[in-house]
Amino acid sequence: MSATLPPLPKEMEVLRQVPLFAALQPETFARLAQAARIERHAKGDIIFRQGDTAQSAIVVVDGFVKVSRLSANGDETLIHIFGRGESVGESAVVARDRYSTTAEAVGPAVVVRVPGALFIQTAREFPDLAFAIINEAQAKVIALMDEIEILKVQTADQRVLRFLLSLCPPDVDTCTMRLPYTKGDIAASLGLKQETLSRSFARLKAIGIEIDARQVTVASVRRVEEEIARLNQLV
Amino acid sequence: MSATLPPLPKEMEVLRQVPLFAALQPETFARLAQAARIERHAKGDIIFRQGDTAQSAIVVVDGFVKVSRLSANGDETLIHIFGRGESVGESAVVARDRYSTTAEAVGPAVVVRVPGALFIQTAREFPDLAFAIINEAQAKVIALMDEIEILKVQTADQRVLRFLLSLCPPDVDTCTMRLPYTKGDIAASLGLKQETLSRSFARLKAIGIEIDARQVTVASVRRVEEEIARLNQLV
Numbered sequence: 001m002s003a004t005l006p007p008l009p010k011e012m013e014v015l016r017q018v019p020l021f022a023a024l025q026p027e028t029f030a031r032l033a034q035a036a037r038i039e040r041h042a043k044g045d046i047i048f049r050q051g052d053t054a055q056s057a058i059v060v061v062d063g064f065v066k067v068s069r070l071s072a073n074g075d076e077t078l079i080h081i082f083g084r085g086e087s088v089g090e091s092a093v094v095a096r097d098r099y100s101t102t103a104e105a106v107g108p109a110v111v112v113r114v115p116g117a118l119f120i121q122t123a124r125e126f127p128d129l130a131f132a133i134i135n136e137a138q139a140k141v142i143a144l145m146d147e148i149e150i151l152k153v154q155t156a157d158q159r160v161l162r163f164l165l166s167l168c169p170p171d172v173d174t175c176t177m178r179l180p181y182t183k184g185d186i187a188a189s190l191g192l193k194q195e196t197l198s199r200s201f202a203r204l205k206a207i208g209i210e211i212d213a214r215q216v217t218v219a220s221v222r223r224v225e226e227e228i229a230r231l232n233q234l235v
Numbered sequence: 236m237s238a239t240l241p242p243l244p245k246e247m248e249v250l251r252q253v254p255l256f257a258a259l260q261p262e263t264f265a266r267l268a269q270a271a272r273i274e275r276h277a278k279g280d281i282i283f284r285q286g287d288t289a290q291s292a293i294v295v296v297d298g299f300v301k302v303s304r305l306s307a308n309g310d311e312t313l314i315h316i317f318g319r320g321e322s323v324g325e326s327a328v329v330a331r332d333r334y335s336t337t338a339e340a341v342g343p344a345v346v347v348r349v350p351g352a353l354f355i356q357t358a359r360e361f362p363d364l365a366f367a368i369i370n371e372a373q374a375k376v377i378a379l380m381d382e383i384e385i386l387k388v389q390t391a392d393q394r395v396l397r398f399l400l401s402l403c404p405p406d407v408d409t410c411t412m413r414l415p416y417t418k419g420d421i422a423a424s425l426g427l428k429q430e431t432l433s434r435s436f437a438r439l440k441a442i443g444i445e446i447d448a449r450q451v452t453v454a455s456v457r458r459v460e461e462e463i464a465r466l467n468q469l470v
Contacts, residue, residue, distance in 0.1 A: 069384055077384040091373035094366065100377050123365070130358070130365035131329065137372030138326035142335050144379035149304055149312040151386040152426045191387045 011038045014061050015112060020087040020136045021059075028126040036114045041105035050102045054092035056113045060084055063109030064181055067101045068188075078188035080147070081106060081181065091137045093119050106181045151191050158231045159190040160200045164209065164216060165224055173221050179214040246273045249296045250347060255322040255371045256294075263361040271349045276340035285337040289327035291348045295319055298344030299416055302336045303423075313423035315382070316341060316416065326372045328354050341416045386426050393466045394425040395435045399444065399451060400459055408456050414449040 012033050015021050021029055038061070041047060047058055050070055058065070065082045079101055082088055092099055093116035123130040150159060163186065168175050179186060187197040201211045207227050208219030218224060247268050250256050256264055273296070276282060282293055285305055293300070300317045314336055317323055327334055328351035358365040385394060398421065403410050414421060422432040436446045442462050443454030453459060 069380060071384060071388065075388050077387050079380050079383060091369055091376060095370040095373040097373060100380065123369075124362045127359045127362070127365060130362060130369065133369050134326055134358075134365065134372060135330040137369060137376065138330040138332060141326060141372065141375050141379065144376065144383065145304060145314050145335065147383055148314060148379065148386065148426075149306060151383065152312050152423075153306065153310050188387075191383075 009038060011061050011110060011112065012036065014085065015059060018059050018085050018087055019139065020057075020090060020132055023128065023132055023135075025126065025128050028122060028129050031122055031126075032114055032118065032129075035118045036112045039111050039113055041109045041111065043105055043107045045105045045109075047103040047105060047111060048089065048099050050099055052099050054089055054095075054097055054099050055116045057087060057090035057093050057116065057119055058103065059087045059112045059114070061110040061112055064106040065109055065111065066104050066106045066181075066185060068104070069101050078185065080143075081185065081189050083180075087136060090114075090119065090133055091140075094123055094133055096120075106185060155231065156190075156192050156196050156200045157203060158228065159192065160197065160204065161224055161228050161231070163190060164204075164218065165221070165228065167216070168218060168221050168224075174217075174219055175221065176215065176217045179211075179216060182214075244273060246296050246345060246347065247271065249320065250294060253294050253320050253322055254374065255292075255325060255367055258363065258367055258370075260361065260363050263357060263364050266357055266361075267349055267353065267364075270353045271347045274346050274348055276344045276346065278340055278342045280340045280344075282338040282340060282344075282346060283324065283334050285334055287334050289324055289330075289332055289334050290351045292322060292325035292328050292351065292354055293338065294322045294347045294349070296345040296347055299341040300344055300346065301339050301341045301416075301420060301424075303339070304336050313420065315378070316420065316424050318415075322371060325349075325354065325368055326375075329358055329368055331355075341420060390466065391425075391427050391431050391435045392438060393463065394427065395432065395439065396459055396463050396466070398425060399439075399453065400456070400463065402451070403453060403456050403459075409452075409454055410456065411450065411452045414446075414451060417449075 015033055015036070016029070021032070041063075047065060048054075048056075060082050062084060065088070066078060067080050067082060067088060068076050068078045070076055088103060089099060123133060167177050167180070183197060184194055187194045190197070192200070207223050209224070210217040250268055250271070251264065256267070276298075282300060283289075283291075295317050297319060300323070301313060302315050302317060302323060303311050303313045305311055323338060324334060358368060402412050402415070418432060419429055422429045425432070427435070442458050444459070445452040
């Protein structure tokens with residue numbers, strides 16, 4: 001059957017690797033992928049806005065999408081920065097809810113948008129999609145609990161070191177990389193004031209981490225891991 | 236059909252008011268309720284343990300259940316205290332995951348335990364249960380984002396005032412009530428050190444809040460609301 005469907009564009013291939021879609025039956029996946037639209041966004045583009053009726057689920061194919069909330073008194077809290085392969089909005093769509101956050105491209109970004117009505121209809125007919133959405137929601141609950149644990153327990157230096165370690169490629173010791181987004185967004189995503197982040201960056205020179213504008217050089221990844229372990233002992 | 240089933244015990248009636256079960260078809264609800272077990276717990280009883288295979292979903296019928304996580308270095312982070320009508324573990328069960336937290340009775344507590352295998356089987360056959368689980372997961376994601384917003388943005392006094400306000404009955408101005416759990420658990424659930432909580436309690440005397448052991452007297456709820464609004468402006 002799916003042989004009669006037109007081939008999927010290259011950008012859709014990444015959907016198969018996304019946790020939300022990875023375990024779907026071929027028919028369920030084809031149904032969603034055929035209706036999905038690819039969107040290219042520039043830095044600052046709003047992908048969806050808090051309070052709007054949730055009309056589509058979004059999968060990040062390339063770049064970063066910043067998800068933040070506006071509180072009643074107008075403060076913006078950055079909740080999470082989503083990267084390649086992460087999905088957002090699918091539970092809100094199925095719950096026929098409003099988006100509880102605003103999603104904004106942090107730089108140039110490519111996303112796939114899956115229409116919500118089709119999502120609901122498919123989840124009703126194909127339990128594998130309903131279960132995939134539950135699994136993904138469970139993963140998001142755990143990720144948010146991790147975040148709460150970090151905010152309640154970890155110091156600024158621990159948060160910054162963990163973040164820098166997440167940027168280092170596996171199996172290297174010395175590495176140089178570019179910060180994926182601005183220092184303001186990094187501070188917000190770690191729950192720090194920007195001056196606290198700057199002071200932490202300054203302290204980390206002592207363990208061989210140099211930060212020059214958006215370029216980071218880590219002299220020894222092993223040293224960073226040892227420092228994280230040492231700080232964990234002190235808490 | 237359900238007329239041939241034995242009547243449900245009184246404690247099961249609360250299940251119908253729980254968000255997770257409220258919108259279910261009568262057949263779907265009856266199937267789960269008939270297999271559910273009522274459990275009475277004493278303070279400190281472990282209801283499930285982090286890392287164990289998730290084998291049942293839990294609904295709190297009476298009392299409070301504290302859900303916390305143990306990090307790799309042995310720190311315990313209190314994530315949330317669940318009260319009457321709140322459910323926990325259902326996404327982990329359906330995702331065939333391990334419990335990501337430990338659930339412990341904070342005082343005497345009554346819970347209903349729904350066997351996980353039945354939960355999965357029913358969600359597969361009845362899409363209304365699968366959708367109810369997704370809705371509940373979405374509500375949990377939003378509650379956790381609220382928590383992150385509070386941790387990132389609000390000061391100790393704001394957190395304490397919001398918590399005290401949540402204890403006041405509606406439509407009263409002066410009220411006296413008992414703290415639902417210990418100051419240690421309150422501090423942990425608000426992401427504060429216990430001494431920070433005590434200092435905040437001391438400052439709140441100035442706006443008419445008296446705390447004597449576990450008894451709280453609020454001279455004017457309106458005054459508390461005004462103070463919350465004032466602090467929100469300052470942030």
